[in-house]
Amino acid sequence: MTEKPLEISGRRIAVAGLGVSGISAARALARLGARVTVVDGGDSDAHRARAAELAAEGIAVRLADGDTLPEGTELIVTSPGWQPQSPLFTAAAKADIPVWGDVELAWRLRGPRAAPWLAITGTNGKTTTVRMLASILDAAGLRTAAVGNVGTPIVDIVLSDEPYDVLAVELSSYQLHWAPSLRAHSAVVLNLAPDHLDWHGSMAAYVADKGRIYEGNEVACVYNTADPATEVLVREADVAEGCRAIGFTLGSPGPSEFGVVDGILVDRAFVDNRRQQARELAEVTDISPPAPHNIANALAAAALARAFGVPPQAVREGLRAFRPDAHRIAHVADVAGVSYVDDSKATNTHATEASLAAYDSIVWIAGGLAKGATFDELVLRSAERLRGAVLIGADRHLIHEALARHAPDVPVVDLDRTDTGAMTAAVHEAARLAQPGDTVLMAPACASMDMFTNYNERGDAFATAVHGLASGRAVSEQ
Template identity: 60%
Template sequence: MGGWSVSEFFGTGPDLNTLPVAGKRVLVAGLGRSGMAAADGLLAAGADVLVVDDNASERNEDSAGLLRTLGAEVRLGPGSTAELPEGFDLVVTSPGLRPTTGVLAAAAAAGVPIWSEIELAWQLSTAHLPAPERTPWLAVTGTNGKTTTVQMLESILTADGKSVALVGNVGRPVMEAVLDTDTRYDVFVVELSSFQLHYSHSLQLHSAAVLNLEPDHLEWHADLDEYAADKARIYERVTHSCVYNVADPATERMVEEADVTEGARAIGFTLGTPGMSMLGVVDDLLVDRAFVEQRKTSALELAKVDDVRPFAPHNVANALAAAALARSLGVRATSVRDGLRNLKLGGHRIETVAEADGITWVDDSKATNPAAAASSMQAFDSIVWIAGGQAKGTSFDELVPAMAKRLRGAVLLGVDREVIRAALSQHAPEVPVIVVDSTETGAMTEVVEAAASMAQPGDTVLLAPGCASLDMFSSYGERGDAFAAEVRKRTGPA
């Protein structure tokens, strides 16, 4: 923010008076990072901006002070998002606010458009340009694996010599990267949640992937059908490649039903031998039968399965999805290999914390729903499972019987621990269970002690909670850090 003018940012191409928000009254709901970036972009585009947030925290007060100096009105404190004031032309919402939030429900009832920060960034930076002049957006959604996949994709594109903005549900808000005039990006890699897609209406992505579909976030969405419909929005108007998971028919149906740009292709990824227009695995190699001229009869080697780190079947699938998106942009095959080898994932994703006395301690705190936990568990044979937190309306009745033979025992914590205990009692009564009733952050000490009492040489103690973390921690990262700290106290330095 600061240091640039509107004309310098948008250039001389579009008439600033024709930008979709110039001269409009716009309400920004939520003052997190995406709300701050949205307000900044709106002010740059000449909008009259009001920002509202129910949280009057010190951080929000600091942000509000800055926005006020830039010309925005800001209202903080309880009830700020309860109503829509009269006279507003547009609402831009942060992803955490549910559609039932007062201001959003009122806007919908009054026919006032509601955009995500993603939609705003698209409208201000891209929608006014003809397709050949747009910076390509490659986007990923799905219940599980989004962050790992976009990090893989970023690494592959970087290995190919491209300047990449990693944005959206991970990294920076898209609008923040759009406002970054110091860097000319070759491509935007965008992780999209169902919340963000719910209020994104005109995206025309170069290529997009839906990795999988499992029940999640049913506390936000009306039902699973609405959740799936929001995920499917990512394929609408795609210009090049719609990447789907062959093992998850729901994702292929999304492609079949999408209204794509003429000429866009359906590209599958599979852990098996790929058919034509797919990427897959042959003899421990990741191969491409989609973006090669002779795809009817041959496939191109992209990388070895061993190049995928950390290794787990679902990570191989993530790598194939990332490779498909990169190849849709013309990336060299060797860049897929180099990008996977050079990858440095963020923490708390199947991360080995310690190995001591024949026991391996693994942090997969990022596994915040049952399907993600199940994927993590498939990488290990004998597990002491640490689970619990906020179940978000999901069920463990499929996970437990599928994974019961792998379980040495289970340690449960968090507000919905009884949901998991009930599933274990019904479907795997032979599995020993220890329930930690404390809901204080320090409960992780007791959790690790309980897991250690169950574990035997050859076992993996796996933190794969299958639940969100905000009942006890500020984030899944803080939960994973607490676990790792207690493990290291017990086992000594790594």
């Protein structure tokens, strides 16, 4: 797709959403001379405070009305998450007014010497992989940043006075939906599982939006050999001439793949003779934590980095330096021979299945808001690893029913409460079920908002309960 010259000065542009990306877009557009109006359906104290800040900068804000198209609007820039069926966008379509996301705006605002983008999407693992990639690029001595659906707003980075060599870009399905012009240097779809179907309308639409990340790729389309749907998206993409399909696997890699041989991460794609050679990149023990899904994330990050010409030593150094964000399969403590692990970020069944696969004998703490999910497949695939389960949250009965159907011998504690103190009770019940050598894994497979503000607060509650348990046992054993 040929990009039209971006003319901003004097144009009437509506920005949908008063969150971080919306504020970033509004300020950038105003600096470039646009006549900006921000619209948002909220009207809380926080909304009014943000609106006052923007008003002081000459940016109009309209609260408690996110549905009406501002008069004279020539372009809408939307924050991620605003549904395509929103009345604002329906009105825009009738008036033939284009709608861009913050990523599309950033792509259009790039200068003539803009940094290439290495792009990452997938149902799970995006943030970990993009941060791994940024760590590797940094180890190679490149000026980079992890941006997009994480970190600093991408519009701010694109307009920064300091030039970047390359950007590690995490993209959600929402952002990709509104980014038709994006053409990455190289990109990966890590995995695909049902998620956000209320927003996209169907699994097919969700997958199609994820697949946009491959369109126009210049060097490499990286896919997951364990998830054939990601390879299908590569085959269907219209890419630049010479762009290669590069697979990653937890097994021994074939030609044009990255994989694992005897505990070593290897590259059989970016070597002189990929049919007979493999280049050692790092050891599995260089990855923290070395859970299977995290090794897969590391392979994907390594593939993108190698596509950009990063040397093997930088891959090793970057992976060694990387530390995962909080609440992502994070070891909290060992108490009485039992390991306690916080994976509060596992808010859907796909992420939780990967988490459960990392351990052999588990007391599983799960539950929350199911978001329409079913749990039969998850339980079927993980039952043999479960020593017990402790269930909390509004939709815990759905998990309980799946356990009853497919793992009837697994002891289940059903905590009939949704207050925040339930986590302490859950940890104590899990400790009662666990035996030395077990892992108590809090991987809820559900969203947190029935009991907590977000998954971070849920993870903090788990960690606090575990540390309390450790202190109590230490006292009792003295």
